[in-house]
Amino acid sequence: MTDWDPSKPILEIENLSISFFTRLREIPAVMDFSCTVMAGEAMGLVGESGCGKSTVALAVMRDLGKNGRIVSGSIKFKGRDLTHMNDEDLRQIRGSEIAMIYQEPMASLNPAMRVGDQLAEVPMIHQGMTRADALKLARQIIADVRLPDPDRILRAYPHQLSGGQQQRIVIAMALMAKPALLILDEPTTALDVTVEAGIVDLVKDLGTKYGTSMLFISHNLGLILDVCDRLCVMYSGEAVETGNVIEVFDKMRHPYTQALFRSIPLPGADKNTHPLIAIPGNFPLPHERPPGCNFGPRCDYFRDGLCNAQEVPMLAVPGHDRHATRCLRWSEIDWDAPAKIGKVTEKLPPGRLVLKMEDLKKYYSVSAGAFGGGAEKVVKANESLSFEAHENETLAIVGESGCGKSTFAKVLMGLETATSGQIMLFDENVQDTPIEARHTDTVSKLQMVFQNPFDTLNPSMTVGRQIIRALEIFQKGKDDADRVERMLTLLDMVKLPRAFAERMPRQLSGGQKQRVGIARAFAGGAKVVVADEPVSALDVSVQAAVTDLLMDIQRENHTTLLFISHDLSIVRYLSDRVMVMYLGHVVELGTTDQVFAPPYHPYTEALLSAVPIADTRVKKRRIVLEGDIPSAMNPPPGCPFQTRCRWKSQVPGNLCDTVLPPVQVLAGGHQIKCHLSEEQLAAMEPVITIAAE
């Protein structure tokens, strides 16, 4: 290990193929994958779920489980081939030379061991350090990952820390032995955006400080742009394009990469004039890959007899910095041609008022402490919510976990009744009417699309049966035959083949399930639809298609869409008005343009800054919030955002600590709940600027 030349690559993967072996067949997960990571370099692996990016990471760790096996190729770490290393040598390398950071911090930490012991274990194993020394080192590294009060944290159990703190501990654990290579597998996916921003900053700084090389795995192109120097785009088990981040982003040379960028909502996209372009078709199953180019069947530039005739090798793009693409036609394609714009549509004017909330409050009382007993606590899930929604309008409700957006949906749907305030739904007061007491007509007009595609359909009922049940309960259709006919029409509407009526949900992909969920919601001719993060669990290329479908149906039925999301990019793309929530409060409300441009509420400002954007032209002001979102059980006094606000010092006195800010109504009905004066707000600078071409 000592005679390794730092100018050689740290990690060199060559023609790696990995398969999983099941009872029925061999499933190739990664094919002919090569990549090189130099010292101090950050390499990004990007792709949709199932593309094999995590498998590559686990193969480097040689932890593929019982069924996985490296079929061919080599993984060289500092010149030594990991694929043929024995267990004892591997154990020496794991943790000390190569360390890994995982997606779910809570699950990655041992719940029954104190944090200090888990950290100290690493140098105790690899450097034979004494426990006392190891704990001292752990204390220092905890300070390095910017956690407050290291002594308390050393003694704590993992569940006593918040998600962001846990992830910092996992990072600290990886750094304990000062590894040469750090593998990060979607390290921020389970975290809120504002917390994610802090972690990403930390990772970048530590990478520089310790000179560690990184293999950064993510599905989020924006994050890759933030963190990495080079990247490798994967599709269906293969690397399709690799190169310098800037070059791949600006001068991509593979149709998949291009399609991927066209399907994500970047600044400038607009649902009416510049709609997203979804990638047609579906991701191929691992055992049903097409011959030749895997992306062939979904590719606009596909040429029969060429693309499907042979295995496609990686081809170098001359003149670029180690840029390569797995496309036979890359030199023929005009990469600068503008995308064919899909159908451009007119923006529909907002119609009559359909939903009006006034000073809605929802409190829960919960008994504190795990053992029952103890004092009753009141959780203020929603605090004085007021807004209106019109026909044809998309109102986005934005916020991170614990902001009360799900409670709001429950109250509106009638699954819970409001503590106080009024909900006016089509000239009817429904705040005190639970769903059982609502008229069938009211129920069928107000429906919901759920977040998790794997959960939204009953796994033991056919797709058709589930839609028919909705028709039955909404009293649509005069007899069974009529309902079957209506069900098939609904499947047409969401662009699913009619044959799907007989399928079970497990035979459908995530996007298809989400379509069925939409069909079910519209079975009764819904007029107001609450969409609770309907696309956040889907892959980016599918997101665009489902979003567009939702927009189409809305346009046709003149539906009011309440779009709940934490993803500001998609909100900016499709909503007409935006409501930002934090800890049960509406902190900002206005049209999309008003919210995305200054003046901001300080929270909106931070949120905008935190969202990674996959566009090299975008310049962002970096605003990283301190700490985590406070628990809704224990909100801070005064302004809910005061614990993390960077503007707090500019408000005179301790107003923020003590007094709940009033709602300021600015020009154009733009509402902001903040103590900052109108002048201070007006002086705010934009967070995001797009550099001129």
Next chain:
Amino acid sequence: MLPFLLRRVGVMILTALTLSFVVFCLTNLAPNLEKLARTEGSVRMSDDAVLSWIENNGHGGSMVMRYGQWLGVAPGWVRTDDKGVTRGRCIQGAVTAESAPRFCGILQGDWGTSTVFREPVIKTVSEKLSSTAWLMLWVMLVMVPVSLIIGVLSGMREGSRTDRVLSTFAIATTATPEYVSGVILVVIFASATTGISPILAEWGWISGRTLFLGTATSAIDKITFWNFALPVMTIALYGIGYIARMTRASMTEVMTQQYIRTARLKGVAFHQVILKHALRNALIAPFTVIMLQFPWLLNGVVIVETLFNYKGFGWTLVQAAGNNDIQLLLACSVVAVFVVLVTQLISDVGYVFLNPRIRLS
């Protein structure tokens, strides 16, 4: 922690009261009392005589009142018959009507008299209970370590050959109730005509006719390996399978957890992963299982004591039930239920203690 403990104890007392009342009702049903009257009085009693016997011996009146007397919260009955002899619940032996206390239920330590053993119930029960305690002690000493080791060994590498062999053994023992395994063990080890004893005797390896003793009666006076091994094994076998399967399930689940992968990928050696990271998390579930095994162990005790003629608590329960010994059966039931409830309480509290996630939140 304290409020939780108090609540649990409160629920336990409520449960104990309800259950003892149910047991009291079921043992003091009219037919039982009639039968008691005929055995205590005379078999040829007329129906009227039976009724008056029941009335005169304090078994009349409402069930609740009688329960209260038995429990010791209602004053014991006192009755003066035509001959002027005053008898009562609390008047017995040397105690006269004048010196008798008002209350004499189990709260005062008076558990009544056994009609089978002709002695105070409390004496019978405590004697027999101590005999059974020895049996239980040995069962626990055999069962707990063996089952945990089997469970951990088979759970740490799911699907390996060790796992398959041990799991098959565990499934087989859970399929063998005590009355089956007891019979088979006796036939193999303690029969003069079959199993291994005749062969061993022929070779001259054993001096007696059988290797082990087929009864455990002598173990009341002196426990030896030869008279105690079979009963202990019989009870332990069933439990071993069950606990081992629970431990295995818990262990395999823990082994798939991400923190085990974290440990592995930070370079911890396999045996250290098992000992330091997996074991503590994997043993939380089996602990509660072991505690909740007590109701079933009690079953095993009753069967084994009957089968091996070991005169302990289980054997007494059978005698009491078979001979309509109401007071004794009642006492046995209350003790049994009490043991179960206490183990449940320990299980609950222990679970909270072992699991830092619950303890500290």
Next chain:
Amino acid sequence: MEPLSWPMIFAKMAVQFWPVWAALIVTIVLSLQFRRRLGLYGKLFDSNVGITGFVIVMFWVFTAIFADMIITFNPIAQLSGLKNALPGTPLPDTDQWYLLGGDHLARDVFSRVVMGARRVLTIAPAATVIAFMVGITLGLPAGYFGGKLDTGLSFIANLVLAFPVILLFYLLVTPEIRSTGVPIVLAAVLFLFPVIFVSVLLNSRYFTTPARRNLYVGVALVIGLWAYSGLAFNMDPTGIWSMDPNLLNVFVSVVFVNAPTVFRIVRGIVMDLKSRDYVAAGQTRGEGPWYIMLWEILPNARGPLIVDFCLRIGYTTILLGTLGFFGLGVSPESPDWGSTIDDGRRLLSIYPHPAVVPALALMSLVLGLNLLADGLREESMRD
């Protein structure tokens, strides 16, 4: 004639079991043929453990079905001179044998064990089914609604579970208790649950089309209440549904012991599943709670419930054996395995066969059920 040697005894028994072999072969061949279309049942044939368990269980099921064709003697006939006869002892002046010897009343052990299978395999599954109906009907609302209902029901379930089973049997299965009518009251309560279960199941699904609902629920109620009147109160005028009071007592006690455990399992699963989005989807389109519980949640709980069902039949078999072993609630003639073991154990160290044969039979059936459950669990988790 000469007594049979052991190989001959096994050969003769194998011949006696021919209907069972035939049925087993047909079942397995058909199942293997269509296994890819049979869902979880078909997948069972991919696992060695599962297939072993299935074959053992089906062996006993077919034995119970064809018992009349398999037995060599009337199971309660006492033939002179064959008291405690050893296995393979011939009958004087005939060409017949006591294949597995005679018991202490000179009855044929082989025939008694075969007949015992029929008894065990009717009571155990039936009692388990009723226990599941009770547990499900109460566990669903307890888990779904939570709150006071849950607290109350769970308290009652814990009361029953705090009883050592054997004690409960000694208190519940006695001639005295039979004369007080307690078993009939229990039966009246417990047997009502299947009727309620089926009616609510049909009503919640079909209430949107009243005509069809009335038909289905009506038919269910008529058949259900007819069976109910016969089984619980022995008042069926046609006499098709009836139950011996002894048997009723045993049956009710076994259901009573098993139901709380099922209740706890169902409650736990429901608490887990009720947070799923498809449940919320049902709620937001205005479905009633029973539709959601019975049609949205219950079908998705079937995996663990099927596994537990197999285990529980085995457990019930053990319980029935325990009852027989203590001579509770069974007639002395009864060939059920538990009481046969009890009869045989008195002379165990001299004549082991009358006790060992039913003991092995019981063990193999329970083992088969456990293996089957294990195979099902393994296969249902795999996908």
